[in-house]
Amino acid sequence: MALFLIKFDLKKRVQLAQMLWLMYWFAVMAGVLVFAMGLFFKIELRKNSELMDNSESHFVPNLLIAVGLLACGINAFGGKICYDSLDSTKFAKWKGIMKPFLISCLLFMVLLILTALFCFMMRIPLQFTLAEGLKNGMKFYKDTDTPGRCYMKRTLDQMQMEFKCCGNNNYKDWFEIQWVSNRYLDFSAKEVKDRISSNVDGKYLMDAVPFSCCNPTSPRPCIQAQLTNNTAHYSYDHYSEELNIWKRGCQQALVSYYGGMLNTIGALVILVTLLEGVVMIGLQYVNTAMSTLVNPEDPESESEGWMLEKTVKETFTDIMAKMKAMSKGGQVEEGDGDGVATVS
Amino acid sequence: MTVLKIKFSFQRRVRLAQGLWLLSWVAMFTGVVIFSLGVFLKMELLRRSEVMHTMDIHMVPNMLMLVGLASVGINLCAGRICQDSMNVARFTLWKNFLTPFFMVSLLFTSLLLVAMSLSFALQPSLEESLKIGLKNGIRFYKDTDTPGRCFQKQTIDRLQMEFQCCGNSNFKDWFEVQWINNRYLDFTSKEVKDRMRSNVDGRYLVDGVPFSCCNPASPRPCIQERILDNTAHHNYEYHLEELNLHNRGCREALLSYYMGLMKTIGPGVLSVFLVQLSVLASLRYLQTAMIGVEEQENMEVETEGYILEKGVKETLNEAKENLKNLLPVWTGGQVVDGATEGDAEAEAGAEKEA
Numbered sequence: 001m002a003l004f005l006i007k008f009d010l011k012k013r014v015q016l017a018q019m020l021w022l023m024y025w026f027a028v029m030a031g032v033l034v035f036a037m038g039l040f041f042k043i044e045l046r047k048n049s050e051l052m053d054n055s056e057s058h059f060v061p062n063l064l065i066a067v068g069l070l071a072c073g074i075n076a077f078g079g080k081i082c083y084d085s086l087d088s089t090k091f092a093k094w095k096g097i098m099k100p101f102l103i104s105c106l107l108f109m110v111l112l113i114l115t116a117l118f119c120f121m122m123r124i125p126l127q128f129t130l131a132e133g134l135k136n137g138m139k140f141y142k143d144t145d146t147p148g149r150c151y152m153k154r155t156l157d158q159m160q161m162e163f164k165c166c167g168n169n170n171y172k173d174w175f176e177i178q179w180v181s182n183r184y185l186d187f188s189a190k191e192v193k194d195r196i197s198s199n200v201d202g203k204y205l206m207d208a209v210p211f212s213c214c215n216p217t218s219p220r221p222c223i224q225a226q227l228t229n230n231t232a233h234y235s236y237d238h239y240s241e242e243l244n245i246w247k248r249g250c251q252q253a254l255v256s257y258y259g260g261m262l263n264t265i266g267a268l269v270i271l272v273t274l275l276e277g278v279v280m281i282g283l284q285y286v287n288t289a290m291s292t293l294v295n296p297e298d299p300e301s302e303s304e305g306w307m308l309e310k311t312v313k314e315t316f317t318d319i320m321a322k323m324k325a326m327s328k329g330g331q332v333e334e335g336d337g338d339g340v341a342t343v344s
Numbered sequence: 345m346t347v348l349k350i351k352f353s354f355q356r357r358v359r360l361a362q363g364l365w366l367l368s369w370v371a372m373f374t375g376v377v378i379f380s381l382g383v384f385l386k387m388e389l390l391r392r393s394e395v396m397h398t399m400d401i402h403m404v405p406n407m408l409m410l411v412g413l414a415s416v417g418i419n420l421c422a423g424r425i426c427q428d429s430m431n432v433a434r435f436t437l438w439k440n441f442l443t444p445f446f447m448v449s450l451l452f453t454s455l456l457l458v459a460m461s462l463s464f465a466l467q468p469s470l471e472e473s474l475k476i477g478l479k480n481g482i483r484f485y486k487d488t489d490t491p492g493r494c495f496q497k498q499t500i501d502r503l504q505m506e507f508q509c510c511g512n513s514n515f516k517d518w519f520e521v522q523w524i525n526n527r528y529l530d531f532t533s534k535e536v537k538d539r540m541r542s543n544v545d546g547r548y549l550v551d552g553v554p555f556s557c558c559n560p561a562s563p564r565p566c567i568q569e570r571i572l573d574n575t576a577h578h579n580y581e582y583h584l585e586e587l588n589l590h591n592r593g594c595r596e597a598l599l600s601y602y603m604g605l606m607k608t609i610g611p612g613v614l615s616v617f618l619v620q621l622s623v624l625a626s627l628r629y630l631q632t633a634m635i636g637v638e639e640q641e642n643m644e645v646e647t648e649g650y651i652l653e654k655g656v657k658e659t660l661n662e663a664k665e666n667l668k669n670l671l672p673v674w675t676g677g678q679v680v681d682g683a684t685e686g687d688a689e690a691e692a693g694a695e696k697e698a
Contacts, residue, residue, distance in 0.1 A: 184564045
């Protein structure tokens with residue numbers, strides 16, 4: 001007993017084919033959209049690749065681009081089949097490849113679901129890459145005279161201003177590294193000598209942050225130096241001061257920025273998967289309706305359309321039996337060949 | 345002597361009508377584009393309205409929006425007229441409407457050129473407006489506790505960071521203004537008291553700038569305080585220092601940004617003007633060609649189309665005559681009344697005397 005059987009006359013067949021053709025065009029545009037999103041995400045990753053130590057994985061955007069292009073191709077092909085299905089003579093040439101095409105559509109849907117899954121999971125490796133990249137970036141902040149690292153200061157400053165963040169996990173990360181280059185330190189001054197000698201590695205550490213950590217919404221001019229010293233500034237208590245510099249760490253800011261983008265893209269891919277499912281079912285109906293014409297010569301005859309020829313259980317057992325037969329058939333053939341060889 | 349006469353056979357008329365119908369759809373689309381360009385320009389001007397003193401420059405986007413909307417209407421009408429030109433009976437309904445329609449359309453189309461020339465003519469006014477607006481913004485930078493001005497600091501900081509500029513004309517503008525609020529000054533300290541006493545108005549002036557003036561491209565951490573003091577910082581000379589702070593003034597930065605926007609929009613406006621003009625010219629040809637068809641009541645006949653029936657001078661004189669004839673209709677009554685009143689007064693005066 002066929003699954004979801006529907007009777008079709010000519011008018012219904014024509015309506016189905018037209019609607020399906022339209023939906024295939026929407027699906028092509030959806031494929032273009034997925035391609036564009038993949039490209040956009042790739043560009044966004046490239047923009048901040050210096051902060052990820054140039055070691056970020058471009059697997060997800062590349063996959064999105066490939067899937068988008070594939071979707072365009074498959075859906076355009078499906079649309080062509082639909083367009084031809086209204087004419088029995090034209091449809092006859094597609095009859096042979098309908099079944100393989102439908103199976104490939106099913107596999108494509110599985111690929112889409114996997115892509116969506118990868119999108120949602122990419123957050124985790126991204127977080128690790130960013131943690132490492134930001135730590136190194138901050139270390140090289142002062143090296144504006146070292147070739148290959150001279151733009152790190154500008155990159156970090158612009159990133160902190162744009163994403164409204166300070167430091168790796170928070171602003172205190174700046175206290176643990178020397179971010180003022182030795183070229184600008186007066187080694188004859190007592191204060192500098194004291195600080196350097198008090199540090200184990202001979203680094204010049206201070207409780208200050210770069211200007212890019214400053215928050216413009218603060219009511220008072222930015223306090224960047226001697227942050228933990230309440231007496232250094234008038235009417236200042238660093239425990240209760242919230243608006244002076246950005247409280248968020250840049251790792252969290254960037255992860256939530258990219259994570260939001262990935263969530264949107266993942267949701268879009270799931271919607272495209274559903275659309276693909278719908279057009280696949282529609283095509284199956286068109287295929288079965290065109291194949292079961294009561295009177296093959298008469299285009300106006302009635303026909304039936306279904307989703308599966310037998311019930312789900314029977315179809316499943318059929319497939320298992322076919323697979324067993326294929327594997328057995330292979331063994332029997334090999335046995336024959338061996339037998340023939342030994343005989344001769 | 346007609347201006348730019350062209351002969352139109354039936355086939356040519358049909359093709360003209362079809363081409364004009366298509367062109368009117370293109371022109372409608374460009375009208376929408378002009379409207380959206382006007383909206384975009386207005387949004388950009390409104391975003392920075394806090395540092396602008398006057399709103400004169402808003403005339404340009406307002407005009408663009410007006411012309412955009414008008415051209416959508418004009419082109420819809422033109423398309424409609426086109427469709428009706430195939431049917432003589434329906435076309436006669438449009439007859440009286442067409443001449444005022446052309447006048448109004450030409451007026452709106454010429455507004456495009458006016459908008460373009462205004463965008464250059466209003467440049468000094470924009471500069472002046474920015475000068476005063478920025479001066480006030482810098483003056484009220486410290487007033488983060490005064491209602492109505494508490495967002496000035498944020499506005500100026502964001503502006504300086506986004507446009508990479510500092511101060512009004514340059515960073516020295518910050519030296520002439522007290523930009524640190526009295527709430528954060530320790531009046532018991534000797535340094536603060538000395539500075540305030542040394543100033544005539546009792547203001548706390550420093551040779552320092554806010555953090556938003558800092559240039560991220562500088563190789564050394566930003567020097568914001570004691571900028572003019574070479575001895576305060578190691579290996580520092582403020583004459584030679586170029587990358588430490590932003591060199592540009594915000595007035596110059598904003599002016600070049602807006603002029604750049606308007607220069608980019610300029611060619612688009614010019615091309616839309618030409619498209620609209622061609623729509624109107626084609627419509628005029630169609631109208632005049634159809635006049636011949638009406639007279640002879642035969643669709644297939646060959647007719648002539650022209651831009652003006654008589655020469656330019658004669659048409660202008662005719663227009664002047666028409667206007668003069670219209671005016672006495674309004675003033676004619678008064679002249680007559682005045683005469684009757686004067687007579688009545690003369691009579692009354694004569695009676696009194698007598």
